[in-house]
Amino acid sequence: MKDNRIAIITVTKNGVVLAKKIKDKEENIDIYTMKKFSEEGLFEIENSLAETVGDIFKKYYGIIFITAIGIAVRVISPYIQKKDIDPCILVVDENGNFIIPILSGHLGGGNELASEIAKKIKALPLITTSSDISGKIAVDTLATKINGRLKDLESAKKVTSLIVAGEKVQIKVPKNISDENPSGVILVSNRENIEITQIIPKNIVIGIGCKKGSLKEKIIFAIKDILKELNISYKAIRVIGTVDVKKDEIGIIESAKYFDVPLKIIQRDEIKKIQDRFEKSEFVEKTIGVTSVSAPCSVLSSEKNGKLLVEKKIYEGITLSVFQEG
Incomplete structure (x- = not known):
């Protein structure tokens, strides 16, 4: 990155x-x-x-x-x-x-x-660039401004060309920015051809704990799998958080690089302040001194209020939590 x-x-x-x-x-x-x-x-x-x-x-x-x-x-x-x-x-x-x-x-x-x-x-x-000299905003510029990611470049280019040409283009905004996060859209129009593109807000925080030596391939698979179950694009990941004792875990470090997001290290003293809010593990407490890792790490890695979509899911020694900001 x-x-x-x-x-x-x-x-x-x-x-x-x-x-x-x-x-x-x-x-x-x-x-x-x-x-x-x-x-x-x-x-x-x-x-x-x-x-x-x-x-x-x-x-x-x-x-x-x-x-x-x-x-x-x-x-x-x-x-x-x-x-x-x-x-x-x-x-x-x-x-x-x-x-x-x-x-x-x-x-x-x-x-x-x-x-x-x-x-x-x-x-x-x-x-x-034509959008700038005409005083109009391009789709990729809009994505950058709201810290989002384009689903694909081709559709963004087509919609930008409509903006530059002075055509009417509507912006449909999800809950993270207004009040809804739709799974589908019904568009009523008499146009035969309508260009549609998507900007994915980067509002997902992944909390992770794992056994020593967990392979990056398994961690990447687990993250993609849990997000697929939630019908959320992995491009929505903004940050991955883990506990301080895992700061040198190569699999976690390489996974953050794969998703091109920062890795935030959470100190155990910070986890202890909120750990009572989450499911407890006696084994984890005996091993590293806190009762939970992935869930508090996901919450503490967030910069905004939101909700925990998945408190804990285990994949062969890898524990994941998913927090959605906004």
């Missing part, structure tokens, strides 16, 4: 000056440059520029090139996959006059990042 760090790549002396100016005004920035311009605190481009980009492409939330656009396009082209997983890519001229998002402007946050940095260094952001 990528963090929120940003890489700046520059191959000129003036570019280094601008990169340092941006770093002074924006947190979480690493600067990469040629050996002859390198200094303390900067990363040296040891091999070719293309190889360096390949090494860091999946590690950063965004990459800013202080180069010609052609250079940026050529070096990123072998590594581009899909807009929902690619980092945002921006290009800035070395005088700091213009900032242009060229990849992942919506889902990757490139347009927003360009606007933020432009304000700080007094540059002009050149946004080229």
